[in-house]
Amino acid sequence: MKGLDDLTLLRVRSADHVATVTMAAPPVNAQNRVFREEMIRVFDVLGADADTRVIVLTGEGRAFSAGADLTERTAIAGEAGGYSRHNRLVRAAFDVIMECPKPVIAAVNGAAIGAGCVMALVCDILVVAEEAFLSMTEVDYGMAGGVRHVLRAFSPSDARLMIYTARRISGPELYRMNVASACVPRERLLDEATAIASKIARKVPLAVVAAKRSFGLTEEMPLRDGYRYEQTQTALLAETEDTKEALAAFREKRTPVFKGR
Structure with missing residues (x-):
């Protein structure tokens, strides 16, 4: 697709008005500066593309996204204004999904941790694999964040339990808790998400x-x-x-x- 032919950490393919965006940053699709900049570009382009009506977001390998690339933290802390610039980019990478005019379906294929959990939660619809899980591990590493996004999807008690304990919440639990709309075996995940996307794409x-x-x-x-x-x-x-x-x-x-x- 024009404007997306030089991506390094994301892959985009389109068919029948459905664009599938695959996070491909091995080994665990961690989010660094380049990842976020590409995410912003991809969703800006797809949001403006007349042929794209629905977007499916998923991860390559065993993880959806294991969250922020913590190896960047030292460099960020050492720059004047580093955290301000970093935080602005992080927000933009989430906001571009929420503000994309096209519905976005998260096909959560595996671990979605920290920023990866938030990236799933900012999507419009969640479809999860049975072995997938969401987890907010900020308290394990002396950080904070994601509370407001978690509160949009979980009950107040479950949101606090998740944030305070860094507990992993599995695919079947997410479905039971009405956080996810479907929970299927991993091998059926993309088919399920694409079927939902195709149904939406046939609407006005x-x-x-x-x-x-x-x-x-x-x-x-x-x-x-x-x-x-x-x-x-x-x-x-x-x-x-x-x-x-x-x-x-x-x-x-x-x-x-x-x-x-």
């Missing part, structure tokens, strides 16, 4: 984009204000070609053809 593209925008903007709004905003989105969509095509296809009992406008 502009309506899916509007729905994701609503999730992001209304999360902390009062109910009345959030629903009022959603209604404005429906009114705007009513004037688009794709919404008119969807309604016509329904009346005519045929498969709609969407053009993204």
Whole structure:
């Protein structure tokens, strides 16, 4: 894909309006400066790509992502303003996924630790392998972070248990706790995530984009204000070609053809 042909730690392939982004930074897909810069570039490009409607994010090998590359810490601490620049880049690598206009499905194939756990949680939908797990190990290394993202997905008690103890929460537990939408054997993981992505890709593209925008903007709004905003989105969509095509296809009992406008 144009603009993504020189990646070193990520791989991107696209088919049928679904882009699959694979973190390929052996041995455990640790996140360093280059990794984060590439993540930002990939999601900016895919977010603007008219042919991409859904994104699947997964890891190569046995890990989804084992978190931050701690070998960078010494250099960061030794630079004037190093932590400020580092923290800004870390936030941007997460925000670009949350703010991407296209839905992002995390196919968690293995360990998702620390920053890797957060990277899974900022995705729209989680599908996990049975042997996968999420863990926030910051307390083991004298660090802090991820609390707000963990609170979005876990109950207050479970979030605190996870943060305070660095406990590993397995795939089946994540499914039971309603953190993940599906838990399947590893060999079925990408098929399951892609099947969900393909179903989303067949919906009215502009309506899916509007729905994701609503999730992001209304999360902390009062109910009345959030629903009022959603209604404005429906009114705007009513004037688009794709919404008119969807309604016509329904009346005519045929498969709609969407053009993204």
